[in-house]
Amino acid sequence: MAKGRYIKNAERACAAKARFETAQEAERASDYRFRAYRCPVCHHFHLTSRSGAATDPEPEPPKPPEPKGPKLADLDWSALLEPNKSKSARPAKPPKPKPPPPPPTRVARCLGPCGKDGRAPLLVEGRLVKSRKIADNRLKAALKKDLEVRIGMDDPPEVLAVLA
Numbered sequence: 001m002a003k004g005r006y007i008k009n010a011e012r013a014c015a016a017k018a019r020f021e022t023a024q025e026a027e028r029a030s031d032y033r034f035r036a037y038r039c040p041v042c043h044h045f046h047l048t049s050r051s052g053a054a055t056d057p058e059p060e061p062p063k064p065p066e067p068k069g070p071k072l073a074d075l076d077w078s079a080l081l082e083p084n085k086s087k088s089a090r091p092a093k094p095p096k097p098k099p100p101p102p103p104p105t106r107v108a109r110c111l112g113p114c115g116k117d118g119r120a121p122l123l124v125e126g127r128l129v130k131s132r133k134i135a136d137n138r139l140k141a142a143l144k145k146d147l148e149v150r151i152g153m154d155d156p157p158e159v160l161a162v163l164a
């Protein structure tokens with residue numbers, strides 16, 4: 001069985017490869033990068049596709065894949081080398097506390113564009129209120145009469161956003 005496969009491989013190699021009269025000729029043709037071998041099929045010489053396998057008509061079978069897993073070099077040796085800097089020695093951080101819920105907001109009606117002081121006149125729950133100074137220029141420019149805005153609960157209220 002092994003013999004038959006060997007011959008079959010040799011025949012395939014023979015058909016595919018250049019044929020040389022002598023081993024020297026074959027090796028010279030490859031600039032001596034490859035070794036020549038005598039073909040069991042045509043009894044001429046072919047070149048191995050790898051150097052060093054002079055009698056093997058086929059390249060060496062591929063090595064079985066290395067077992068998966070961390071290589072020695074990939075392992076974290078820092079714990080052994082620097083025990084004081086060991087990651088595991090550090091106390092585990094407590095999980096981050098959940099962010100507080102967003103503060104409540106309310107909706108107000110804008111009574112006009114932003115004033116020169118950066119504050120907008122708002123109608124908040126029936127009361128005329130001046131907003132806190134608005135730092136966001138885009139928000140400032142968007143404010144106009146009869147626009148609904150979302151504001152904070154504080155006083156003076158901060159304009160948070162313009163409602164559509």
Ligand SMILES: [Zn+2]
Pocket residue numbers: 013014015019039040041042043044046
């Ligand atoms: Zn051959």
